[in-house]
Amino acid sequence: MLEINNLHCKIEGRSILKGVNLKVKKGEIHAIMGPNGSGKSTLANVISGHEDYEVTKGNLYYKTNEINELSASERAHDGIFMSFQYPVEIPGLTVTNFIKAAINESRKARGLDEMSSREMLKKIREKSSLLDIDTKFLSRSLNEGFSGGEKKRNEIFQMAMLEPELAVLDETDSGLDIDALKIVANGVMKFSNDDNAVVVITHYQRLLDYIVPDFVHVILDGKVIKSGDKSLAKKIEDKGYDWLKKEKK
Amino acid sequence: MDFKEKLLDSHLAFEQDVDLLHPIHDYRKKALKRFESDGFPTKSDELWKYTSLASIIQKDYHLSPTSESNIELKDVKKYFLNDIDSFKLVFVDGIFSPFLSKTTHDGMDICVLSAAISKSKYKKTIKKYFNKVVPENESLSSLNTSYTREGAYIFIPKNMEPEDPIQILHFSTGAQKSIWLQPRNLIVMEANSNVQIIERHQSLSDHKVVTNSVTEIYADSNSHVDYYKIQNDLLTSSLIDNTFISQEKDSNVSVHTFSLGGQLTRNNLRFYHKGSNISSTLKGLTILEAKQHVDHNTLVHHAKPNCESHQDYKGIFSDSSVGVFNGRIIVEREAQKTNAFQQNNNILTTDKSKINTKPQLEIFADDVKCSHGCTIGQLDKQALFYLNSRGIPEKEARALLTYGFANNVLESVKIPNLNKRIKKLIAYKLGVNLGFDL
Numbered sequence: 294m295l296e297i298n299n300l301h302c303k304i305e306g307r308s309i310l311k312g313v314n315l316k317v318k319k320g321e322i323h324a325i326m327g328p329n330g331s332g333k334s335t336l337a338n339v340i341s342g343h344e345d346y347e348v349t350k351g352n353l354y355y356k357t358n359e360i361n362e363l364s365a366s367e368r369a370h371d372g373i374f375m376s377f378q379y380p381v382e383i384p385g386l387t388v389t390n391f392i393k394a395a396i397n398e399s400r401k402a403r404g405l406d407e408m409s410s411r412e413m414l415k416k417i418r419e420k421s422s423l424l425d426i427d428t429k430f431l432s433r434s435l436n437e438g439f440s441g442g443e444k445k446r447n448e449i450f451q452m453a454m455l456e457p458e459l460a461v462l463d464e465t466d467s468g469l470d471i472d473a474l475k476i477v478a479n480g481v482m483k484f485s486n487d488d489n490a491v492v493v494i495t496h497y498q499r500l501l502d503y504i505v506p507d508f509v510h511v512i513l514d515g516k517v518i519k520s521g522d523k524s525l526a527k528k529i530e531d532k533g534y535d536w537l538k539k540e541k542k
Numbered sequence: 543m544d545f546k547e548k549l550l551d552s553h554l555a556f557e558q559d560v561d562l563l564h565p566i567h568d569y570r571k572k573a574l575k576r577f578e579s580d581g582f583p584t585k586s587d588e589l590w591k592y593t594s595l596a597s598i599i600q601k602d603y604h605l606s607p608t609s610e611s612n613i614e615l616k617d618v619k620k621y622f623l624n625d626i627d628s629f630k631l632v633f634v635d636g637i638f639s640p641f642l643s644k645t646t647h648d649g650m651d652i653c654v655l656s657a658a659i660s661k662s663k664y665k666k667t668i669k670k671y672f673n674k675v676v677p678e679n680e681s682l683s684s685l686n687t688s689y690t691r692e693g694a695y696i697f698i699p700k701n702m703e704p705e706d707p708i709q710i711l712h713f714s715t716g717a718q719k720s721i722w723l724q725p726r727n728l729i730v731m732e733a734n735s736n737v738q739i740i741e742r743h744q745s746l747s748d749h750k751v752v753t754n755s756v757t758e759i760y761a762d763s764n765s766h767v768d769y770y771k772i773q774n775d776l777l778t779s780s781l782i783d784n785t786f787i788s789q790e791k792d793s794n795v796s797v798h799t800f801s802l803g804g805q806l807t808r809n810n811l812r813f814y815h816k817g818s819n820i821s822s823t824l825k826g827l828t829i830l831e832a833k834q835h836v837d838h839n840t841l842v843h844h845a846k847p848n849c850e851s852h853q854d855y856k857g858i859f860s861d862s863s864v865g866v867f868n869g870r871i872i873v874e875r876e877a878q879k880t881n882a883f884q885q886n887n888n889i890l891t892t893d894k895s896k897i898n899t900k901p902q903l904e905i906f907a908d909d910v911k912c913s914h915g916c917t918i919g920q921l922d923k924q925a926l927f928y929l930n931s932r933g934i935p936e937k938e939a940r941a942l943l944t945y946g947f948a949n950n951v952l953e954s955v956k957i958p959n960l961n962k963r964i965k966k967l968i969a970y971k972l973g974v975n976l977g978f979d980l
Contacts, residue, residue: 341931369933381928385949386942394942395932402933434946451932 294319294490295340295459300351301515302339309335311515312351317459320487324501324526325494327512328534333494334378336512337463340492341375342368355459369395370402372458376448376465383435388447389417391435392454399455420453424480441468449480460484461492466500478503498530511537545599546581549685550574552605556689559606564659566690569673573687580681592866592898593808593837598752598780603722607636607692613746615642618713621744623959628706631694634713636723638692651697652708655726658695667697671730675758675786675814683784683810686724686756693726693755696737698765703736707957710739712755714779716747727757731765731793738957742772745779757785761793763817768796768956774803774967777832784810791817791846798955800964801828801836802971812841815877818848826855827951827964829944829971830863830895837866842882844873844910850881856948857888859895870902871912878907884914889921889947891940941972 295317302310309332317323327333339346340353342365353361360368383391397407408416421428424446436444445465452460462481466474481504485491493504501509501523509525510517511534519525519537529537553574560567582599583590613634622630629652632642638654645653651664658664676683694710712725731737743753761767773781781804787795801807813822828836842851857865867886888897901914921943929939945952945968955961969975 343927343931364936365927365930366933366935366939369931375931377928377931381922381925383925383928383943383946385946391929391932391942394934394938395929398935398938399933455932 294356295492296352296354298352298354300339300353301349302335303347303349304335304345308349309346309515310339313512313515313517315510315517317490317492319490321508322485322491322493322504322506324504324506324509324523325492325512326496326509326526326529329496331512332515333512334463337375337461337492337494340459340461341365341373366398367402369455369457370399374452374455374457374460376445376452376460376462378464378467380436380444380448382437382439384437386435388431388433388435392417392451395451395455416454420450423453423483424450425476426450442470442473445469445477446473446480449477449484453480453484458489459492460489461494463494464496465493466495466497474500475503498526501526513537545602548602549605550578553688556606556691560691561660565669566659566672570688570690573673573684576678576684577681577688580679580684583681589839589868592864592868593806593835595806598806601720601750603720603750603752604718605722607723608717613713613715617746618642618711618744621711621713621742623707623709623740623957623963627709629704629708630711631709632711632713633692633725635715635717635721636692636712636725650699650702650704651695652704653695655693655695655728656691658728664695667730668728671728671758671760673758675760675788676756676784677786677812680784680810682754682782683756683786686726686754686784689724690726693728695727696729696739698731698735698737700732701734702732707738707740707960710741712743712753714743714745714749714751716745716749718749720750721752723751723753723755725753725755727755729757729759729767731759731761731767733762734764735762736766738768738770740770740772740957740960743775743779743781745776748776748778750778752780752782754782755784757783759785759787759795761787761789761795763790764792765790766794769798770955770957770960771797771799771809772964773799773801773807773836776803777805777834779804780806782808782810785812787813787822789813789815789817789820789822792819793817794821796823796825796954798951799826799838800967801826801830801838802967803834804836805834807836809836809838809840811839812843813851814843815845815849818846820846820849822849822851823954824851824853824855825951825954826857827948828855828857828859828865829948829968830858830865831860831971832863833861834863835866836864837868839866839868841870841872844871844877844880844882846876847878847880849877851883853884853886854951855886856951857886857897858891858944858947859888859897860891862892862894864895865897867897867899867916868902869900869914871904871914873903873905873907873910873912875906878909880907880910880912882910882912886916887947888916888918889944890918891921937972938974941969941974944968944972
């Protein structure tokens with residue numbers, strides 16, 4: 294589903310990714326770990342098409358197509374979703390109207406009719422209850438004045454509504470207490486199936502107790518330096534990243 | 543002959559059509575003298591620093607309204623609020639159209655000023671209110687006063703409330719290649735009365751039209767007025783809107799100004815407080831493109847204690863459009879416990895667009911709460927990416943952010959159908975059709 298070959302990327306002239314390789318297949322859950330500043334969030338932004346990130350070398354394939362030239366919205370129409378580490382507050386735009394616009398723009402791009410209000414409402418009810426979201430929350434301005442936990446839950450709610458094929462979750466666990474973490478992780482596990490793929494970016498092994506990955510990759514200084522199964526995450530939890538840095542040398 | 547001279551000379555011809563013995567003619571004559579000495583404002587006038595009338599007054603205009611042009615309901619129906627409206631005052635090229643209008647004298651008066659001037663039973667009201675809140679030193683208002691003949695006359699007696707909003711609509715047909723219109727509205731609200739009014743000026747073809755309108759509103763104690771101005775005219779039309787509001791104790795008046803169209807628009811909006819415990823609300827939403835120019839010049843004169851005023855103006859400027867916001871708040875020594883709030887937020891989407899924003903506070907009382915603030919910025923890039931990443935393309939994402947930015951001005955529009963209309967106008971203006979009604 295996603296294949297990244299020798300990806301190099303710059304932002305404002307600074308090299309961040311220095312040859313990332315990654316392969317993600319349908320039905321898989323991948324975790325990407327790494328210390329601050331290693332390039333994890335950059336990878337998420339590049340996959341979802343942030344214009345500020347300039348790909349200088351390498352390829353990005355999604356469903357066998359090179360997607361380097363596609364805009365962020367085109368990638369979204371094709372089924373790519375990124376959960377933001379810092380979801381943006383947009384005063385004046387309600388969660389519901391935002392979701393409606395997002396779903397219908399994607400449908401428009403795929404040549405489908407707009408979703409009927411009834412269908413939309415049904416889906417909103419179903420997905421919001423799954424994430425324990427109070428419906429009052431849906432008529433509030435997008436992320437404005439939301440707590441950290443509400444913002445992250447709202448991200449996963451959007452994912453559930455949009456039903457992407459590839460979901461990249463950028464530090465979805467940061468700022469969550471353990472109860473909120475369980476709700477969010479549960480939402481992700483319910484979403485995950487044989488037809489989609491999830492890439493979880495995280496600092497901590499804690500999240501991976503609930504979102505159980507098939508593969509764990511460690512990014513250090515713009516490169517994937519080690520891949521393994523979930524035991525790799527445990528090892529990092531116990532020993533930190535230093536041993537990997539030494540191993541690299 | 544320049545246009546000012548033409549206006550002065552043509553007054554003789556105007557006088558042949560009006561009752562020279564009516565008391566308001568004294569006002570006309572005095573105002574004409576005032577206009578003769580003041581002339582049109584220029585950029586050296588502090589209140590006109592950022593707006594030049596030169597481009598519109600260098601031309602010649604047809605002055606006297608011509609006989610009613612032949613327009614049919616189907617030509618203008620889309621500008622009406624509902625399929626069936628209760629009260630409408632429609633003017634075509636400056637002339638009242640009984641055919642398109644719906645007036646009443648049943649329990650309240652919703653009719654035309656010419657009728658109120660000519661009929662003796664209105665004499666007392668006209669004498670009591672006409673031109674009483676219009677400052678002498680605003681020359682465009684003087685010009686309007688000197689040519690007073692037609693406009694809306696609305697009188698809502700004690701405890702009354704029209705069941706529906708009243709629409710005041712001015713159409714200009716293009717029967718004259720260029721026309722200068724000067725409607726004059728008088729609105730008198732007795733104690734405990736309520737009204738909602740929508741005003742709109744619309745050209746039906748791309749001819750030159752300049753409207754220099756004056757509206758006087760008198761809100762007696764505990765009355766409530768919501769006034770909506772829809773400024774979405776063609777790029778060949780200009781509007782100078784002079785609105786003066788006199789408020790008595792416990793009254794509540796709000797004016798919403800939606801400036802979306804037109805070549806040059808100037809809004810002189812003045813509130814004068816005559817009693818305590820008054821609330822005044824001024825809200826504006828300006829969305830401009832091309833070379834459009836809109837100037838909001840406001841004044842709230844706090845003269846009595848325990849009153850509040852809220853000003854909230856938002857602007858979004860594209861292409862080479864220019865906006866001006868000059869918001870003046872005066873708090874007199876007597877006006878203790880005043881709460882005056884003013885906010886002006888702007889988004890410039892291009893390098894060539896421009897906003898001049900100037901808050902002006904003159905406070906002579908010591909126990910007051912006054913705040914003002916203005917911002918000038920661009921649409922948030924990270925917010926745009928957030929929307930893009932959810933599948934909302936660039937243009938639609940910009941529209942949604944604009945809508946979000948404008949929303950607190952929109953959400954206080956209390957007429958549901960009007961609210962919908964304005965959102966549609968905005969969506970149309972931004973060139974989008976979103977998955978929900980804006």
